[in-house]
Amino acid sequence: MTDDRIDQRLRELARDYHRPPAVPREELWARIVAERARRRAAPRVLALRPWLRWGLAAAAVLVLGIALGRLTAPVGQLATPPDSAGVVAYRVAATQYLTRTEALLASFRAEARTGRLDAQFAGQARDLLTTTRLMMDSPAARDPRLKSLLEDLEVVLAQIAQVPAGRAGEDVDLITQGIEQRSVLLRLQTAVPAGPGARVQGAL
């Protein structure tokens, strides 16, 4: 028997695979109407996923660090504020931010190649975009190299935040091309060198 005939037989036999019952149209419609009404009526509660909790925590530390940096840094000093507990926390948070951004962009680029994108990318990008803007307003942005990187990250993250869930098309191609052309990942890796101690120093 040829493969074609076997495939034909397979198709015939497979028709009963998970054979659906009659569609419960009215019941489903009632459920849809009720659920939509429930969601409209329910107060919007922000569900904090683990990555979002970490992101908010990092952002909070970053805000604290920025405030301390502004208070303690002399006028004209570049991105090397004096040592203090706040500055250390700021550096840790900034390094976390750069590391997470690097991980997000690397994953995004890899998934874009497969043609499917997880819905979490947009959410994570929005989260990191907030932190990016905080960074741009921090003493770290006085470093021209880091400032340029943050500006590129702002654009890329804003684009990723707008990508519809599950879809990878021309928009995604343009984003990945932008990442490649601006060497964003390479610059991120340079800003966050390997090794825990070096990562903090190299970042800022």
Add this chain to the structure above:
Amino acid sequence: MTVAPASSVDERELIARVRAGDALAERALYDAHVDRVFRLAYRLAGDDDLARDFTQETFIRAFERLDSFRGEAALSTWLYTIATTVTLNGLRKLKRRGREIELDHAAEVAGGARRAEPDLKTRLYAAIDALSEKYRTVFVMHDVEGYTHEEIATALNVEVGTSKAQLSRARAKLREALADFAGEWVP
């Protein structure tokens, strides 16, 4: 409630009415597409409750996001994209919770079970279940539910050639899994 049959509904007008908040238009859109959405969810999930959940979520998302529908593809294709995303993501969540059997075991299904499961259909269904997600999805959509490769490619966001290649590979895995039934293929 009067519901216009799908064939008489002008899609663009229907979409415009839904966007304007017309509840009858929402129902007409639902009626036009619910059968295929539910069937696809059921075929992939193999469970009535899950199929209902996935169908419900598909239409809720569709109504929420209809403003973002640009009309580049048919509305039905756009809905199937949402349906496959909702269903596959839902099944992945279940799998993560350990409620599904491990996937991609088609070859293992072939070995040793001949005496224990003599029924060809039973073995075929087990082999389909054991396909990896991408092969099983394409096989079910094309060979079981009759979607075209173009529809599958759009719904899964892959190239048409990828859909064809995955179907070919899925069929090969099923043939391999059922090789010891070779003498019983002729009905």
